[in-house]
Amino acid sequence: MGDIELPDPDELRDLKEKTFTRRVALVTALFAVMLAITALGGNNAMKAMMLAQQQASNQWAFYQAKVIREHLYRNETFRLQLELLSDKASMKPEVRKELEAAISRVKEEEQRYGREKKEIEQEAKALERERDMNMAKDPYFDYAEVLLQIALVMASISILSSSRMVFFFALGAAICGTILCVNGYLLLFSLPFLS
Template sequence: MAFEELGRDADRENSKGRDKLVGVYIAILAVILAICSLGGSNAQQDATQQNIAASNVWAFFQAKNARRQALRLHADEFEVMLKATPAMPDDARKSIEEKVASYKELDKSLTSDPKSGEGLDELFNKGKSLEADRDQSLQRGPYFDYGQALLQIAIVLASVAIISGGNLVLLASFFLGALGSAATLGGFTLAFPLPFAG
């Protein structure tokens, strides 16, 4: 009788020890889940901010391009006027030639202005860069989505393992927890492609 009670006490102690370890494991999963959730939220916010910034840059680009096109049209009209009117008085010809020269100079600064970074060439590169950053932030989203789902399921399975005492459920939780952790890491690093995301 005493041996049976000792055996039961040992089983209860082993069960308590196992449950404590599973509880620590669940806490670790919860921390990884919180980090994953934060990463997903930040990726979405970054994508939104970069999309807005890219839209602003492209709107500015279009406005500058329209202005440049208007200048080019005016310069072309003045040049045609000079060719069509050879008998134009010298002071009028000189005034028109100066205007054409100033339009062409402004055209150059609208096309490229490395000093201010607001020439069309610079704006084009900036817009493309912001779009690339936005696309990368959007690419991170599915990693975090899958990571959160896998980690939540792993936590549930680990909780069931505490209640049921089943090791198979706990092994399934370990497997899903590892996948969820890997997806979280992938979301931050993009070190590997997500095979099941289109």
């Protein structure tokens, strides 16, 4: 029979540490991918929030313009009605007819601006809701990024120190960061300190 060669304990320890290092490195790469997805979500939420705010501001300015025109037409209606009342007795029938037609046209314009401003108001409020939704998402992405960055650093430290406890801490931070990232996209729950 041949001699049985016993493995060297130092080689076994090195092999065990290399396996741990490879696994932690692989998981760390997944942390980095999750961090990239989180950063993308945060950037997109911030851009969407700013764009919706700008568009809402534009709509409110348009709304104000419609309100001003509506008031101008309302004032013109009052002016024409007063003119009609003050000169009713001495006014020729054809002039009176023209004045009444003018009052009718001015009232129609006033009503048109009133309808248009309501549509614009609805659009502005919808844009404000979109802004608010993206504003609510942003803090979740921010905290998720922080937790995932901490996870990356702690995973690197666990490789250098061969510490499983440090790796489990990194794993916990990454899981919390991932949950917050998913919530940033879907808003499944609300944390009171982020509202």
